[in-house]
Every structure is written in C-alpha cells, then in structure tokens.
Amino acid sequence: MTYEDGRSTGTARVKRGLAEMLRGGVIMDVVNAEQAKLAEDAGAVAVMALERVPADIRRDGGVARMSDPALIEGIQEAVTVPVMAKARIGHFAEAQILESLRVDYIDESEVLTPADEAHHIDKWAFQVPFVCGATNLGEALRRISEGAAMIRSKGEAGTGNVVEAVRHLRSIVGDIRKVTTADSAERFRWAKQLQAPIELVEEVAATGKLPVPLFCAGGLATPADASLVMQLGAEAVFVGSGIFKSSDPARRATAIVEATAHFDDPEILAKVSKGLGEAMPGSEISSLEVKLAERGW
Amino acid sequence: MSPLSPLRRPRVGIVALQGDVREHQAILESLGAEVALLRMPADVKGVEALVLPGGESTTMSLLLQSSGLDEELARMVDDRLPMLGTCAGMILLAREVLDGRPDQRCFGAIDVSVRRNAFGRQLDSFEAELSVRHMGAPMHAVFIRAPVVERAGPGVDVMATVDLPGDVARSVPVVCMEGHVIVASFHPELAADGRLHELLLSKVEGD
Numbered sequence: 001m002t003y004e005d006g007r008s009t010g011t012a013r014v015k016r017g018l019a020e021m022l023r024g025g026v027i028m029d030v031v032n033a034e035q036a037k038l039a040e041d042a043g044a045v046a047v048m049a050l051e052r053v054p055a056d057i058r059r060d061g062g063v064a065r066m067s068d069p070a071l072i073e074g075i076q077e078a079v080t081v082p083v084m085a086k087a088r089i090g091h092f093a094e095a096q097i098l099e100s101l102r103v104d105y106i107d108e109s110e111v112l113t114p115a116d117e118a119h120h121i122d123k124w125a126f127q128v129p130f131v132c133g134a135t136n137l138g139e140a141l142r143r144i145s146e147g148a149a150m151i152r153s154k155g156e157a158g159t160g161n162v163v164e165a166v167r168h169l170r171s172i173v174g175d176i177r178k179v180t181t182a183d184s185a186e187r188f189r190w191a192k193q194l195q196a197p198i199e200l201v202e203e204v205a206a207t208g209k210l211p212v213p214l215f216c217a218g219g220l221a222t223p224a225d226a227s228l229v230m231q232l233g234a235e236a237v238f239v240g241s242g243i244f245k246s247s248d249p250a251r252r253a254t255a256i257v258e259a260t261a262h263f264d265d266p267e268i269l270a271k272v273s274k275g276l277g278e279a280m281p282g283s284e285i286s287s288l289e290v291k292l293a294e295r296g297w
Numbered sequence: 298m299s300p301l302s303p304l305r306r307p308r309v310g311i312v313a314l315q316g317d318v319r320e321h322q323a324i325l326e327s328l329g330a331e332v333a334l335l336r337m338p339a340d341v342k343g344v345e346a347l348v349l350p351g352g353e354s355t356t357m358s359l360l361l362q363s364s365g366l367d368e369e370l371a372r373m374v375d376d377r378l379p380m381l382g383t384c385a386g387m388i389l390l391a392r393e394v395l396d397g398r399p400d401q402r403c404f405g406a407i408d409v410s411v412r413r414n415a416f417g418r419q420l421d422s423f424e425a426e427l428s429v430r431h432m433g434a435p436m437h438a439v440f441i442r443a444p445v446v447e448r449a450g451p452g453v454d455v456m457a458t459v460d461l462p463g464d465v466a467r468s469v470p471v472v473c474m475e476g477h478v479i480v481a482s483f484h485p486e487l488a489a490d491g492r493l494h495e496l497l498l499s500k501v502e503g504d
Contacts, residue, residue: 005425005460006425006426007423007424007425008423008424008425009420009421009422009423010420011424013424013439013487013488014422014423014424014439014441017422017439017441017484017487018419018422018441018442020317020320020351020487021316021317021351021352021353021384021385021441021442022352022353023315023316023317023318023319023352024313024314024315024316024318024352025315025316025352025353025356040355042359043355043356043359043360044356045315045352045353045356046353080355080396080398080413080414081353081355081356082353082418082419082442099420102417102418102419102420103418104418104419104442105419127420128419128420129419257356257359257360258360258363261314261315261336261360261364262336262337262364265336265337
C-alpha cells in the first residue's frame, strides 16, 4: 500500500526485511504469555504463538487450528519481540483474522490440519508477511511465487528428531548449488522439474540463494542440532516442542540461542551443552502415524 | 566523497552475533574496507571502526553480555572509535532507551534517547525516499519495526526526520550524528546504499 506522503507498506522488501533481521536468531514456539516472557528473556528473536506445541498436537490428534485471538493478544502484550502465529494451509480466513490482530508474521503451517487440499493462501493479497515450510527447492520456490517472504524447512515437528529437517535443508541447499552451475537450457529443465517459475529459477541461479531467507524448523531439540543446521546453510532456527518439552526450558532456550549465534565454535557449543537436563523425548520417524511434512505440495 | 586509497584498507568490525551482518559486510567490502566479524572479545583486535547491524536489540544485548563483547564495546566507545548503528544498532549505541527491558544495556556512544518499535508492529513497517543532510540525493530508506529518536542532545546533528503517525503527527529524528558516531533508524544496508558507511570510513581516515 502506498500513502500520500510516499510511504509504501507491505512491499516484498519490507516483508523480507523483517526476516533478514531475524537471521542468526531463534524463534520459539510458545503457548502463553509466561512462556513468551521466558523465551524473550532467553534471547529469542521472535516467538510463535500457538495453542499447543507440535508434540502435543501429535499426541492429542484431532483437528489443529489457528489459536484463540485472546491468547495471541496476551502474548503480544507480554513481549516486545515480533510475534508470529500459525494459520492452516489454504485457510485465508484465519490469515485475515491474524492480520487484523497485527501479528508480525503468519506461518502457513503444515503443523495445523490443512484446510484446502489444492490451494495454498495467495500471500500477495496480504500486507503481513508469511513464512511457509518446504521439503525441497521446488516447494520453496512455489511458496515464494505465492508470496512467502521467508522459507523454513518443514522437518518433522514435534518429534525431537532432526533427521527430516536435515534432509529438507540438504535437499534445498544441494539443489541450489546444482542450479547455479546449470546452463541456460538446463535452467528451463530445472524449472520444469521443480515445477517452479523460470524467473525464480533464474534468480536462484544468479544469486546462489533463495530470493528470501531460508530458516530451519522441525525436530530441533539441542544446541548441537541448532549448530548442525546452521552449518548446513540455515540462516536462523525455529524451535518448537524442543524447549518447553525439556526438563529445564529456560536453560535450554538460552543454550540454543548461544549455540545459534556461535554455531561454528565447538568450544562454546560444548560449554552451553553442559548439564542442560533431559531433552524432550524423541520419536523415530518410522514409528509416526502422521507425517506432518507430507502436508502441502 | 573521495574513494579510499588502495593502500589504506581500514579494518572495520561488525558485531556479528545476530542480524543482517552480511549486507553490511558487502557494502564495507565494496568500499574497500577489511571486515572483521566480531563474536568474541578476541575478534576486536586491530579494529578501527565499528558497525552494529540491524536485528533484535534484546537478543544482541544478551549475546553481547554472555560473550564478553560488551566490555570491548564499552572500551571502544571510550576510545571514540568511529561507529555506525542501524535500527537495533542505533538502540545499542544510544544513551537511553525509553521503553527497553530493565536489563538492556545501552552504550551511550551518542547523546540520544530512543523509543523502540515507535511506528508500531510489522504492518507499520515501510519504505520511502528520505532526504538526509550531507548525503546528496535522497536515500531509499527501509524502516522495519523501527525505533526513533525522541530526544537528541545539543551536540547532535539531526540529519533526517520523518513524521510519526498518531493523533497529532510529529516529526522525529531518524538519522543522527555526533562527532564520530552515526545512527539510523532505517536499514541503508537493505537498499545497498553505502553512503552512511562511506561517511563512517571518512572518520577513520580523518585520524
């Protein structure tokens, strides 16, 4: 939107700009104002407001939806860092409600039960920026073509198992590397293979990176997990169940913040990993009844 | 402004604990500076000027303390090193943060009082052309959940202002300079505009 005084709001640059500011940081899932304060005190760059952390969504089953607006407002009042919230895939009405609540980012998230089996939200229609999950480069570029201003790996939320996040990150970063060495004819084939617009494939080829920041989510539980994905090319991390399902959330949250900032310094990683207590209990991916990463396309 | 002599590559530290470090690095290197990324106290060796990037000021403040870089930063302020802070960096360099957390450290490098998130939430973030004193053509200014200067001391050169929306619109400083320290509410690095960085480097050469 452009105003009479020449200001423009909700532009791609303004939307992506906030994602750029979160780089090198940790975005933490919180279910109430008290957890949000704890996250901010530990150094979170932003919080994600939701009704249940993914581990509980997985345990309880049923349909998972957008949070109660009262809960989101309570969290907005409790902290000064950006507040994000989740909408179901394709559920543009939930997104409209979240925008009216003035959340800082909307996560169109596979962690909630999808509302539309064929369409993601047209994110260009909103002033508020969106983050979307992706398992591979094609999915990432399709979400960007729909207006996503940040991409995160999907991983497998609520498992405390980082293996899927690593798979997705390696797939995205590995294919970006291949695209950058493709010649002009091969880039058309990449566009076809990735089912993504050629313009975005050309941009990736020219810059060697996604047009928006690439963050990592899904199954991170330890400082070492954060370091691993940062070294693999993530620019920031989301931690969901990994903090508040552990035995000492405050210490673990601080340790993961330190580990993300100093991701390539093993001495600091060793120091912050000491005596953190129990991590969240994890799950083998093969034992899961529902794979959240398979939601969305 | 004259380009840097090829023989003189000032060493500029960027506080690299969190935020948009890469964009500042790209600009500084394009201007011929040598960049040191500062994460631990030992990294500051030989640094002649300092950039504090955009990011989350609460996070950076905590990481500055835990790394021990806060003491180095305080020393560099005392030593009157040339400094540039954008957005979160401006908050950290200010004398006073009006609505900061009680444990938030300000380093008092420039005599201004700032208010965080002064325009509101992300929906109020914006970009605009902005006239900035000493800079010539307008700068393309990207304001992301930006702070503003509520009070500028008598020695502070207010280089740009914007109107803060509200019941009664009022004009507030968004770019300030006092001696060797420059702060901006917006992100010239996101628009790849290196003019404030050039101004910073000119202060190194002035030594």
